Amino acid sequence: MSMRECKTRRLLTGGAVVAGLLAAAAGTAQAEGKGPFGLGAPVEEGDLAGFTTVQPDGRGLPPGSGNVAQGAEIYAQQCAACHGEKLEGNPAEGIGGPVLIGGRGSLASEAPKKTVESYWPYAPTLFDYVKRSMPFTSPGSLSDEEVYAVSAYILAEAGIVAGDATLDAESLAAVEMPNRNGFIPDPRPEHQLYR
Amino acid sequence: MRLTKEQEREIEARRLAEARLLAERREAARQDEECECREGMFPAASASRRGLLSGGSAMAGAAVAALLQGRTVRAEEAPAGAVLRDVPEDPTKMLGEAVAADGGYGSRSQFETEVRWRYPTANEYTSWSMTPLQDSLGNLTPSGLHFERHHGGIPTIDPARHTLFVHGMVDKARKFSMEDIRRFPSVTRKHFIECSGNGLTEWKKPTLKTVQGTHGLLSTSEWTGVLFSTIAREVGIDPDAAWVLAEGADAAVMTRSIPMEKMLQDAILAYGQNGEAIRPEQGYPLRLLLPGFEGNTHIKWLRRLVISDKPFMTREETSKYTDLLPDGRARQFSLEMDAKSVITFPSGDMRLPRPGFYTISGLAWSGRGRIQSVEVSVDGGKSWQPAQLDTTPEPVCTVRFSLPWAWDGKPAVLQSRCTDETGYVQPRLDELVALRGTSSIYHLNAIQSWAVAADGSVSNVHA
Numbered sequence: 001m002s003m004r005e006c007k008t009r010r011l012l013t014g015g016a017v018v019a020g021l022l023a024a025a026a027g028t029a030q031a032e033g034k035g036p037f038g039l040g041a042p043v044e045e046g047d048l049a050g051f052t053t054v055q056p057d058g059r060g061l062p063p064g065s066g067n068v069a070q071g072a073e074i075y076a077q078q079c080a081a082c083h084g085e086k087l088e089g090n091p092a093e094g095i096g097g098p099v100l101i102g103g104r105g106s107l108a109s110e111a112p113k114k115t116v117e118s119y120w121p122y123a124p125t126l127f128d129y130v131k132r133s134m135p136f137t138s139p140g141s142l143s144d145e146e147v148y149a150v151s152a153y154i155l156a157e158a159g160i161v162a163g164d165a166t167l168d169a170e171s172l173a174a175v176e177m178p179n180r181n182g183f184i185p186d187p188r189p190e191h192q193l194y195r
Numbered sequence: 196m197r198l199t200k201e202q203e204r205e206i207e208a209r210r211l212a213e214a215r216l217l218a219e220r221r222e223a224a225r226q227d228e229e230c231e232c233r234e235g236m237f238p239a240a241s242a243s244r245r246g247l248l249s250g251g252s253a254m255a256g257a258a259v260a261a262l263l264q265g266r267t268v269r270a271e272e273a274p275a276g277a278v279l280r281d282v283p284e285d286p287t288k289m290l291g292e293a294v295a296a297d298g299g300y301g302s303r304s305q306f307e308t309e310v311r312w313r314y315p316t317a318n319e320y321t322s323w324s325m326t327p328l329q330d331s332l333g334n335l336t337p338s339g340l341h342f343e344r345h346h347g348g349i350p351t352i353d354p355a356r357h358t359l360f361v362h363g364m365v366d367k368a369r370k371f372s373m374e375d376i377r378r379f380p381s382v383t384r385k386h387f388i389e390c391s392g393n394g395l396t397e398w399k400k401p402t403l404k405t406v407q408g409t410h411g412l413l414s415t416s417e418w419t420g421v422l423f424s425t426i427a428r429e430v431g432i433d434p435d436a437a438w439v440l441a442e443g444a445d446a447a448v449m450t451r452s453i454p455m456e457k458m459l460q461d462a463i464l465a466y467g468q469n470g471e472a473i474r475p476e477q478g479y480p481l482r483l484l485l486p487g488f489e490g491n492t493h494i495k496w497l498r499r500l501v502i503s504d505k506p507f508m509t510r511e512e513t514s515k516y517t518d519l520l521p522d523g524r525a526r527q528f529s530l531e532m533d534a535k536s537v538i539t540f541p542s543g544d545m546r547l548p549r550p551g552f553y554t555i556s557g558l559a560w561s562g563r564g565r566i567q568s569v570e571v572s573v574d575g576g577k578s579w580q581p582a583q584l585d586t587t588p589e590p591v592c593t594v595r596f597s598l599p600w601a602w603d604g605k606p607a608v609l610q611s612r613c614t615d616e617t618g619y620v621q622p623r624l625d626e627l628v629a630l631r632g633t634s635s636i637y638h639l640n641a642i643q644s645w646a647v648a649a650d651g652s653v654s655n656v657h658a
Contacts, residue, residue, distance in 0.1 A: 003238060034429075035367065037379060039375040039429065040370055043369060048360065050361060051499060053507070055507050061242055094318060094319075098322070108523030112519055124508075125508055128507075129509070130448075133510075135321075136347070139446045182524050182525060187526070189617070191564070193620060194620065195618075
């Protein structure tokens with residue numbers, strides 16, 4: 001292979017050709033608010049409107065509110081078929097909906113029962129998950145108000161909020177979940193397993 | 196006499212029917228001659244599949260029943276991924292299939308029956324299917340046998356309408372079409388993906404019979420895509436950003452928070468798998484690939500990356516995929532997959548027909564780099580012999596290993612144990628349980644034991 005072929009080949013297979021092109025293109029692209037490759041398009045207003053992005057401190061929770069009584073009605077219509085009338089879950093073939101409440105104090109036992117009540121560390125996660133992924137067969141169909149309401153109902157049945165509670169962005173983020181401090185960072189790799 | 200078209204068709208149909216009948220008779224005769232041990236050594240229908248039926252799975256029905264009967268029904272119905280063709284007595288005495296008569300996309304032989312096995316969860320839309328490792332050859336998993344874990348079924352996505360949004364703590368929030376994404380410089384790398392729930396049934400006692408059941412949430416592919424670091428440059432990342440939320444476009448709208456360090460190190464936005472577009476069940480048209488991280492984080496049908504300073508604490512990274520310890524606390528963001536290996540031949544539910552020569556073979560892998568070495572024991576871990584590495588170790592990729600073995604016909608316990616390039620040695624189950632208890636569900640990477648009985652039958656044991 002000649003020097004020239006070798007060089008061409010390296011350029012074609014490596015990043016060098018890209019770097020060269022980028023140097024030439026970068027000036028124009030960045031002047032237009034683009035990245036070095038000038039690919040894609042700016043995110044426009046409204047593009048992100050359909051997305052839910054909730055964080056545990058409550059960032060991303062939408063406006064609106066819902067109360068326990070409203071939540072009980074929505075739960076009966078939308079949730080009970082899979083999660084049970086009393087939030088006890090429904091293991092039936094074709095359903096397999098998990099239990100939502102109970103299990104406090106069981107985590108260190110031989111039969112830990114992991115539920116929203118006993119295990120979930122952050123209440124905003126409940127809103128986030130129900131809003132995105134529930135009801136199972138028609139995900140994303142509940143309004144923000146309905147999700148606040150059904151979250152309030154589940155948390156009330158779990159004994160975490162009062163039976164007459166109304167939840168909104170601020171109050172949901174302020175809910176203290178029983179297992180809030182139950183998680184530790186991953187310590188692996190376990191040094192005991194090196195020889 | 197000139198036959199009408201209709202008569203010609205009728206004669207052809209009769210000829211086909213008779214040929215099929217003959218083939219069935221031959222098949223039946225051949226089956227009678229076949230010893231049980233041969234069926235058992237490479238089971239056409241694994242125990243897990245039988246277990247599936249008795250478990251009352253929703254996958255029951257004619258198709259599965261046909262599969263379970265294996266060879267007898269082959270003359271009637273082709274296995275998944277195959278096309279049924281008449282089998283000539285002597286293939287040198289007649290023409291074969293016409294070129295490109297398959298429509299331009301090939302299929303496997305009608306004599307190959309291995310399939311993914313769906314774990315019998317109550318709901319078949321949130322469930323998983325496992326790779327038939329007992330039949331695996333070499334190192335790569337065929338795309339159609341790559342394990343699956345879905346939380347809301349498999350979406351059908353038109354790539355022309357698929358958009359990836361990258362926003363949050365960036366200089367320039369941007370959206371990319373699939374055409375944009377394919378225009379970026381790409382990388383092609385071989386990596387395994389393993390679900391951290393692989394082996395979850397095996398903590399307390401040996402439960403599933405086959406290696407498909409105990410280890411089948413492991414698959415290896417060659418992946419092609421654009422590095423996240425390339426996209427990061429395109430949008431400009433805020434120096435205070437530390438986490439990225441990846442979101443899928445399925446009914447579960449699956450989300451996981453990924454450390455920025457990992458994203459910039461080697462995350463791939465993958466659109467290619469084994470030389471073609473990713474399969475729908477693997478995330479078509481775009482998935483996240485995080486070499487060495489637990490499978491759940493490799494978000495499929497990727498539609499959004501949100502850059503942030505903190506993790507989002509989604510349902511999957513709090514209530515699931517956290518590892519409960521005996522004291523009631525749980526490890527969180529246990530993302531890397533520890534080094535692990537398993538013997539795939541001989542393995543559970545097979546039967547060795549007689550004493551003599553066999554090649555023990557298996558797979559080893561580590562989420563932290565290359566596999567350095569693999570050892571095999573045939574006496575339950577009392578003594579170890581170095582195995583041969585049949586493929587070149589690559590970072591965060593499986594290797595195929597093997598060891599020649601002369602079985603003396605006495606009971607034996609086969610084990611493999613690997614060491615990765617960080618010096619981590621695959622532990623025994625009792626070592627893991629001492630550190631983590633038996634309720635952590637995820638990240639079981641202990642040494643697997645297969646007991647070979649004097650009659651040659653192989654079973655899953657804790658030894």
